[in-house]
Structure formats: structure tokens, C-alpha cells
Amino acid sequence: MEVELIEIREFLASHPPFDQLSDEALDHLPRELTIRYLRRGTPFPPQDAGQNCLYIVRKGAIELRNPNDELVAKYAEGDVYASACLPHDPAHTLSGTAVEDSLFYLLPCDRLQTLRDADSAFNDYFTQSISTRLRRAREILQDTPRSGGNLMTVEVRALIGRSPVTAPPTTTIQEAAQLMTRERVSALLITDERLLVGIITDRDLRSRCIAQGISCTQPVTAIMTRTLHKVTPDTPAFEALINMTRYNIHHLPVVDSGGVQGIISTTDLIRYQSANAIYSVGSVRKCQSVAELVQASAELPELQVQLVAAGASAYQLGQAISAVTDAITRRLLELGEAQFGPAPVPYVWVAGGSQGRREQTVHSDQDNALLLSDDYQPEAHGSYFTQLAQFVTDGLNACGFVNCPGGIMASNPQWRQPWRVWRQYFDDWIMRVDRKAAMLATNFIDMRAIYGDEMLHARLHAEVLRQAKENKIFLAYMATNALSTRPPLGFFRNFVLIGEGDHANSFDLKLRGILPVINLARIYALSAGIPEINTVERLKAAADAHSLSQEGADNLEDAFEFIGTLRARHQAQQIKQGIAPDNYVTPEELTPLERNHLKDAFGAISDLQTALAQRYQTGRFY
Amino acid sequence: MLERLFSLDYRRRRLAAKVPAGPLRDYLETPFVARKADCRQLEYVALDLETTGLDPKKDAIISFGWVLLRGNRIDLASASHRLVRQHGAIPEASAVIHQITDDAAAAGADLATVMAELLPLLAGKVLIAHHARIELGFLNTACEQLYGGGFLIPTVDTQRIAQQWFERRNRSYRPGELRLGNLRNRYNLPRYRAHDALVDALAAAELFLAQLAEREGNHPLPLKDLMLRP
Incomplete structure (x- = not known):
């Protein structure tokens, strides 16, 4: 059949929601329409409208204003005005005017209903609930991975390669090493009955046994890690990876109510393409200098590219980038403490802004502060923390987290204060009640402890x-x-x-x-x-x-x-x-x-x- | 010349009395719209013909495109495009313009079939065409050949309306400014890429809506103000 009115069909096919319709529905649609022309200045919808219709702007423009005569919306070519067909649409209270000479395609509401009944994707557009539309929009945007890598959706259970290798707490270190060699694994789970009590890894054998001169006839309990991070089989692989980066661990036991199900390693995760970057940035713990950290953080942009390509949500991306930034910050503080010596009084490094909220993208500047113990004496300890703060903020700046334009950084003496001063600051901001105070408080209410004595921050918060x-x-x-x-x-x-x-x-x-x-x-x-x-x-x-x-x-x-x-x-x-x-x-x-x-x-x-x-x-x- | 002194409807009745029974006489038996009728309440048929040339005596109609208007709305359900079967080859020049090949034209309907479909639609309505002389001339020849009588219809010519608009304002204009595309542009109407008889009929119909909207106010607008003088 020759498709007549091809111009109109093509116009509809390139504009939502009509782009959702099947080819067949689109072939028939132009014949359902009538055309009207409104001169500039004419009320919209036209007063002689008669039958209720949906309006598609083919050419020209209309404005909608609320009863206070404030501009609420402006429609142009391809935009759709459906309020006359949507009984509960709030736009009913708006008054419209054609602000240019305009040509419209009109579809009667009953014909629209027929189309809506026949096509659920098309119908979604007219769903009264903004919630439903937003939910769908988010799903569509996040469910379309642009390249391979499904770390966002795959669950940890899919990554468990083999049944776990376990041993009881009475096993000697040597027996454990023999078992690991025989089974060709780099980590051994220690279980008491079915309860997971610890883990030992190749590295533990080296650093906690041989290096410390502990006899290998001792039980594994002497060197095993007892405080365990673990995940359930239904944890998204992505979340597992974030945890491993956050806590700098390479093995993560998978446990459910039936006991230990297996163990996943960073190697399992980096088999997924999208994990390469996070793994390399995740290795910031190994960096021995600011220069090495700068090199590692140069991978952050690539991490964002890969996560987006894998269909990561904004939430997931924020968690990932912030985890890496946290790790870089911690490593800088460790390097600083190595250079200037251990801190003379307890302190906690807090990060604000998007890092504090775990919502960072690569385009983020630094916001941080130092919260010191009340034992702090400016004369005795001031220079230490000045040096440390300068070292870390300079390091962050070099790593691409540029200095905060508002100067909210630990290098600023105002934001490097003992607990009681911070308490006064907040007192002032909260009691002084003006907009500037409220704005300052805003910055610091979003602070999160990154390194040091977390209790100092928890008490203040x-x-x-x-x-x-x-x-x-x-x-x-x-x-x-x-x-x-x-x-x-x-x-x-x-x-x-x-x-x-x-x-x-x-x-x-x-x-x-x-x-x-x-x-x-x-x-x-x-x-x-x-x-x-x-x-x-x-x-x-x-x-x-x-x-x-x-x-x-x-x-x-x-x-x-x-x-x-x-x-x-x-x-x-x-x-x-x-x-x-x-x-x-x-x-x-x-x-x-x-x-x-x-x-x-x-x-x-x-x-x-x-x-x-x-x-x-x-x-x-x- | 004397013919012009008589009203169009009088001429319709005279012609109806002379024409043999058939589609044309049926058409002529429906009274024409009154000259005083309000333009905003009438029904129209916007028509465009594609032809092998400009002379109705020598050239042939290749295709018809039409669409109905009710008052100030175009009803796309009525949009129609008809190819006419040709006896003889389409001259190359017009084939290039209309992009209608001999093969496509050979698949068309007989002129008599299309006319028998169109004439009842035109009964009691007003014709809209851009530079209507061509459409009126070819319809007249077709009626004489098929039904043994001429063709009459109250007509609004969108080109003539534009011309009067310039003349009333004592504005000089270049002939090109009266072309359909240029006039549409002045009224902020969309540019159409394709050019077949239906698209052009629709283009003229939209232009007429714009010209109608330009006449301010809600008071009745008598047809004679816009109608082509017979």
C-alpha cells in the first residue's frame, strides 16, 4: 500500500511518544488527524475547539501560564499538549497562547485512547503518575549497557568458581600451607563446624608467620584474620568490588544461612572488563609516593568511562569513585605520617562535599577538614598538623582533586581545629540563624570520617x-x-x-x-x-x-x-x-x-x- | 463576456439543464454555496493536479491530490491521491518534475473513474487551489470530454488572495513571492520536501487556513470576499 501523507508520518515517527508506535500504527495515524492553524496571540487551546483533542505542534510555539501569569511551559515543533485528554492533568489550570503563528495536528481523545489501549510503551507516556514515568526513565537509562561487562547486574554467586577450601581452627600453619598448595588456592577459610571464623592468605603466611618468626606448627588461629568482611550470594558483584576496594582486601568469603558457599577474589572480578580500572586504582594502597598516587589516580577518568559503559547508575558510580578517593586520601595520610612521624594527638580526617556524600564523579574538587582531639595544644602540635594537612591537600590537588574554591580544606587553619572549637562553630552556625551561617553549616554537616579516630567525628555529628x-x-x-x-x-x-x-x-x-x-x-x-x-x-x-x-x-x-x-x-x-x-x-x-x-x-x-x-x-x- | 454578469449559481442551473445525465449533471444539481455564507463555516476541497503541461486542450492530467476542510480544520482522513492512466508517454520534462514514470502512470485509474469519484465530493463545497486557473481549466476540459458540458465551482485561489493582500496595501511584489512555498514561509508553515499532488493540495489547504486566520475578528467573513471572480 502506498503510504500517503508520508511527510506527516515521518514527522510523527521522529517525535515522542509517536516514535514508540509500530510501523503499522504509524501508517494509519496521519488519517486520524485534523490540522489547525492559530495566529500569534490566539488563545490556546482555541476557544472553538469543540471535541477534546491532543495537540501536536507541527510548527510555531505556544506558552502556558499559571493563574499568577507566570510562565510554566513553552512548546514548539514536535511537542505534545495532551491535557485536554488527561482528566487529572494539573495543566488544566494553565492558560495558553500561541506565541508564534502555529500549525497543529489534532488527534481526538477517543482515538488517542484506542492507541493507548493497543500499545503499552505508548501508553506509558501518558501515564498520569510522574512516578511511573520517572521510574521507567531511570530503568531505561541504566539498563542499557553500551559495551560488555555486566558487573552491575551479576550477583556474586555467579562468580564463585569452586567449592570453598576450608580447614578447622586446629589445623597447623604448615598443614594449612600444604592444603593451599595442594588445592592451588591463595586463601584458606577457617571454619568451626559450619561457622566461618577466619581466613588466611598467601600474604599472611609470608608477613605474619615467616617474617614474624612464628613456628609453623602453631595453629592457624595464630595468624588468621578474624574480623571478616563477607557478602551474601545475592550481593551485586559491583558492591563486592566496592567493598574490596574500600577495605583493601583481595578475598571475600561468600556466606549464607547454610554456611560458607565460596570465596571470590579480585581476580574473579577483574575478569569482567569493567573492573580493570577499579582494580588498578584500587591498588593505591601499594603506592609508595605522591608521584605513584598521581599515576594511579590518572586512571579515575577511565574508571568512570568503563562504569558508565557497563550501565552503572549514578549511585554506583559515586560509590566507586568515592571509594577510590577515600583510598587515595588514606594513603596520603599514611605517607604523611611516615614522613612527619606519628600524630602527637588523636585526629580524624573528614571529607565533605561529594566525597563526603559518596557521590563523586571525576569532576570533583576537594572539601576536607581536620578534627583534632581536645588534647591538642597549638604551640606543641600546631606545626605537625599544618605540615600534614598541607601534604595531604597538596597531594590531593596533584591527584586531580583540585583545591576547593571556597577554601574548605584542612590546610586552612580555620578548618583544622580541636573538637571543642568545632562544637562552638556548629553552635554558632545553628544558633546564629542567618543564611550565611546556614550555608557554612551545610558544608560541614555532610562531612564523613575518612581516616583516624572516627569516634571524634561520630560524637560531633x-x-x-x-x-x-x-x-x-x-x-x-x-x-x-x-x-x-x-x-x-x-x-x-x-x-x-x-x-x-x-x-x-x-x-x-x-x-x-x-x-x-x-x-x-x-x-x-x-x-x-x-x-x-x-x-x-x-x-x-x-x-x-x-x-x-x-x-x-x-x-x-x-x-x-x-x-x-x-x-x-x-x-x-x-x-x-x-x-x-x-x-x-x-x-x-x-x-x-x-x-x-x-x-x-x-x-x-x-x-x-x-x-x-x-x-x-x-x-x-x- | 455576458456570462460574467450572471451569478455562478444561475449559470450552474442553466448548465445542469443542458448536460446529459451522468456524474456532471448530478454534481450540478446540488446548489452552490451562497456568496454571503461565512467562510469559517464552509466545507472546502483543496485540490492540486499534476499535468503533462499547462494547456488543458493539449496536455493531460497525470494525478489528482485532494483533501477536505471543514471550517478552519483540515480533515486528513479525506486526503486522497489518484494517478491517472496515460494513453501515450509522459513527456520527459514533466516526468522529471512530478517523478511519475510511465510505469506508475500505467498503473493508474481511468480519468473517468477519478472524475466520478471527485465530482460528488465537490458538490456543495468550495474549491481551494493555488493558481486555480490550471485546476479549473483541466477540470473543465475533462468534463467537456467525458460528460459533454463545462465545469463550474465557487473557488478560492490562495495565490489570488495573496496578490490582493499585496495590492490592498499598495505593496509591490515579485512574481516569485506568490509561489506556494514562499507564501507558506511567510505564514510560518512547515517546508515540505516531497511534491506530489496530495502534498501540494495539503500545502494549499494549510495556506488557506493561515489566510483565513489572518482576517481578524470573529464576525462572519462572507465567501465573496475571498472568492475568485468567475
Whole structure:
């Protein structure tokens, strides 16, 4: 059959949601349409509309405004206005105008319903629930690995090569070594009945037995590692790898209620292509100098490229990059302590910003601070910590974690203080109640202990959480800051629609999409005294604590993950092209469907910002 | 010349009385739309013909494209494209323009079949064409040959409307500015890549919607204001 109206068919086939339709449905669709023309300035939908229809903008543009006459959306070629067919669509309260001479294709609502009934992918586009649409968007983006490597989805059980080699605690070291040689394994699990009690590795035999001069007739319990990291068989392989990198271990026992199921090693994991980079960066522990660390961290961009190619989510990527940065930071502190001697008083190195929240991408600067024990005496110990902080921050800078533009670094004496001073800082920020104080507090509330006496930080964090939760005015100032950046309204042709008549060629995904969610999650967490730092974990905990509705939490998480995954992909492409990664995305980089999904994500963020503004009446605090 | 003094509908009745029974007489028996009728309430058929040349006496119709309008809407369900079977080869020059080969044309329908389908559709409606003289001339010849009588229809010519627009404003214009594509551009209408009779009929129909929308206000717009003088 000759397809008539081929021009119209092709136009529909290249725009969502019609691009979802089968060829056959597309062949028939043009004949279902009518065409209308509205001159600039005409109300939209036209007052003589009669039958309710979906409108497809073929040429021209329309604007939608809310009852306060604020611009809410702008549609151009290929955009679809379906509100007249969606009984519960909030856009009903909006009034529209053609702002250019415009040509529309109209599809009657009952015909639309027939198409929706026949095609579930097409129907999804019109699903009333923004939650469902966001969920799908995130799944589509994250379930499409662009090259091999399925470390993101494969479970640990699939990597267990053989039944575990085990021995009882009474085994002598020599017998253990003989067993390992016979079985050709580099690690032996020590089990008491079916209970896992320890592990010994080739390295333990060398460093804890021979080097220490321990007799090999001693039982293995003398040299085995007792504090064990272990995983269950259904753990994603990716998570196992992150744990191994985080704790610098090469063997991970796999245990379930039936006892030890096996053991996986880094070698098992790096058989998966995507693991190469994380393995080489994971070896930062072996680096003996800043120069070697610089070399190891040069692999971080490649790690991001590989993880994105393997379909990693923003969450997974953040965990991976932050684990490596943590390892580099720890190694720098160890090298520093080796150079300047052991610390004179206990301290803890804390990292803030994206590293603190475990949300790093390769394009992150450093945010850190030193929290010292109250035994600290400036005259006696000051120079030691000055040197150490300078060494580590310089090292991080050399490794590509450039200096924080706001100077939030341990090398800054203001942020290298004993516990009691930090306590006063927070007291001041929380009680002083102004926007600047709330902003400073924001930086330090997201700090996480990286190295040293973690209890120092835990004690401070717990007190700050308690204090913040009770201070509603402080929270209101935090909310005011959180709402200072609104997400874009959407897209208009190849522009980003930021606000009233404001178009941009590109936009900052981090500033406009990611930071607003981070800020929202922080307030929900603080208002419920939730200790989590990671944004997704904060949202989940906030929903559990009823500080945020489950739907709101899910929507924000999906929006956050969708935008974050887009950003990770954007940066991976830049890295591959040899460009320094950034957060600026142009609409041309996005498919029409991705633009629609981004618009949903922006909408979800904006809705919760509005709800927060009402809860804290932030208008009073500007 | 005297013919022009009579109303179109009077001429329709006279012609209907002369023409033998058949599709043309059936068509002519339906009264024409009144000249005072509101343009925004009428039904139209936008028509484009592709022909082997410009002379209706010597050249032949290769294809028809048409689409119906109800008031200010184009109804795409009515969109039709008909190839006409040719007796004799299509001149190379027009084959190049229309991209219709002899083989494709040989697969077409008889002119009589297409006319018998089109005439009932035109009954009681207004014709829209861009540079309508060609369509009217070829339809007239086809009716004379097939049914032994001429063809009449109230017509709006989108090119003539544009020309009047320039003249009313005392604006000079180049002939090229009256071409369908250029006029569409002025009204922010999309550029179509293909050019067959149906796409051009649709293009003229959309241009007419734009010209109609340009007439401000909701007061009735009498057909005679836009109609081609017979």
C-alpha cells in the first residue's frame, strides 16, 4: 500500500511518544488527524475547539501560564499538549497562547485512547503518575549497557568458581600451607563446624608467620584474620568490588544461612572488563609516593568511562569513585605520617562535599577538614598538623582533586581545629540563624570520617544532628538556601527554558538538577535527625521516618539518579573525546525522550521544593 | 463576456439543464454555496493536479491530490491521491518534475473513474487551489470530454488572495513571492520536501487556513470576499 501523507508520518515517527508506535500504527495515524492553524496571540487551546483533542505542534510555539501569569511551559515543533485528554492533568489550570503563528495536528481523545489501549510503551507516556514515568526513565537509562561487562547486574554467586577450601581452627600453619598448595588456592577459610571464623592468605603466611618468626606448627588461629568482611550470594558483584576496594582486601568469603558457599577474589572480578580500572586504582594502597598516587589516580577518568559503559547508575558510580578517593586520601595520610612521624594527638580526617556524600564523579574538587582531639595544644602540635594537612591537600590537588574554591580544606587553619572549637562553630552556625551561617553549616554537616579516630567525628555529628533537629529557624534558613536554585522549566526547541523568557544553549546539570535534590534530602534528614550523608540513603531514611512521603522520596531518588546518570554519561563522553569533563549539557545531546524525562525530573524536584517552601514558609527568610 | 454578469449559481442551473445525465449533471444539481455564507463555516476541497503541461486542450492530467476542510480544520482522513492512466508517454520534462514514470502512470485509474469519484465530493463545497486557473481549466476540459458540458465551482485561489493582500496595501511584489512555498514561509508553515499532488493540495489547504486566520475578528467573513471572480 502506498503510504500517503508520508511527510506527516515521518514527522510523527521522529517525535515522542509517536516514535514508540509500530510501523503499522504509524501508517494509519496521519488519517486520524485534523490540522489547525492559530495566529500569534490566539488563545490556546482555541476557544472553538469543540471535541477534546491532543495537540501536536507541527510548527510555531505556544506558552502556558499559571493563574499568577507566570510562565510554566513553552512548546514548539514536535511537542505534545495532551491535557485536554488527561482528566487529572494539573495543566488544566494553565492558560495558553500561541506565541508564534502555529500549525497543529489534532488527534481526538477517543482515538488517542484506542492507541493507548493497543500499545503499552505508548501508553506509558501518558501515564498520569510522574512516578511511573520517572521510574521507567531511570530503568531505561541504566539498563542499557553500551559495551560488555555486566558487573552491575551479576550477583556474586555467579562468580564463585569452586567449592570453598576450608580447614578447622586446629589445623597447623604448615598443614594449612600444604592444603593451599595442594588445592592451588591463595586463601584458606577457617571454619568451626559450619561457622566461618577466619581466613588466611598467601600474604599472611609470608608477613605474619615467616617474617614474624612464628613456628609453623602453631595453629592457624595464630595468624588468621578474624574480623571478616563477607557478602551474601545475592550481593551485586559491583558492591563486592566496592567493598574490596574500600577495605583493601583481595578475598571475600561468600556466606549464607547454610554456611560458607565460596570465596571470590579480585581476580574473579577483574575478569569482567569493567573492573580493570577499579582494580588498578584500587591498588593505591601499594603506592609508595605522591608521584605513584598521581599515576594511579590518572586512571579515575577511565574508571568512570568503563562504569558508565557497563550501565552503572549514578549511585554506583559515586560509590566507586568515592571509594577510590577515600583510598587515595588514606594513603596520603599514611605517607604523611611516615614522613612527619606519628600524630602527637588523636585526629580524624573528614571529607565533605561529594566525597563526603559518596557521590563523586571525576569532576570533583576537594572539601576536607581536620578534627583534632581536645588534647591538642597549638604551640606543641600546631606545626605537625599544618605540615600534614598541607601534604595531604597538596597531594590531593596533584591527584586531580583540585583545591576547593571556597577554601574548605584542612590546610586552612580555620578548618583544622580541636573538637571543642568545632562544637562552638556548629553552635554558632545553628544558633546564629542567618543564611550565611546556614550555608557554612551545610558544608560541614555532610562531612564523613575518612581516616583516624572516627569516634571524634561520630560524637560531633550526633550532637549536631540533635541540635539541628530542634532548631526550626535554623532549618528554615537551610530551606531558604536550598530553594535558591530552581530546576529549569523544560526545553524549548534547542534551548533550555530557565524562567521567564530566559533561554540558554546549555545548562548546568549539577547546579540545576543535582544540587537541588541534595539540598532537599539534607533538610528532610536534618529535620528527622537522620545521620545518613548520602543523598539516596537520606531520602530512603526520610521516607522511613515519615519526614517525607514515600512517593516524594521515590520521585526525588528517581529524578536524582536519572539526572546523575545523564551527567555521568555526558562526562564519560567528554573523557573519551579528550575534553575536561564538566556539568554543562546541551539539549542537542539529549534524545527527545530524554528531554521529556528530564522535564519530568525537573517537575518532581520543583514540586517538592514548593512543598518545602510552604512547610518552612521560606518567603519570610529572604 | 455576458456570462460574467450572471451569478455562478444561475449559470450552474442553466448548465445542469443542458448536460446529459451522468456524474456532471448530478454534481450540478446540488446548489452552490451562497456568496454571503461565512467562510469559517464552509466545507472546502483543496485540490492540486499534476499535468503533462499547462494547456488543458493539449496536455493531460497525470494525478489528482485532494483533501477536505471543514471550517478552519483540515480533515486528513479525506486526503486522497489518484494517478491517472496515460494513453501515450509522459513527456520527459514533466516526468522529471512530478517523478511519475510511465510505469506508475500505467498503473493508474481511468480519468473517468477519478472524475466520478471527485465530482460528488465537490458538490456543495468550495474549491481551494493555488493558481486555480490550471485546476479549473483541466477540470473543465475533462468534463467537456467525458460528460459533454463545462465545469463550474465557487473557488478560492490562495495565490489570488495573496496578490490582493499585496495590492490592498499598495505593496509591490515579485512574481516569485506568490509561489506556494514562499507564501507558506511567510505564514510560518512547515517546508515540505516531497511534491506530489496530495502534498501540494495539503500545502494549499494549510495556506488557506493561515489566510483565513489572518482576517481578524470573529464576525462572519462572507465567501465573496475571498472568492475568485468567475
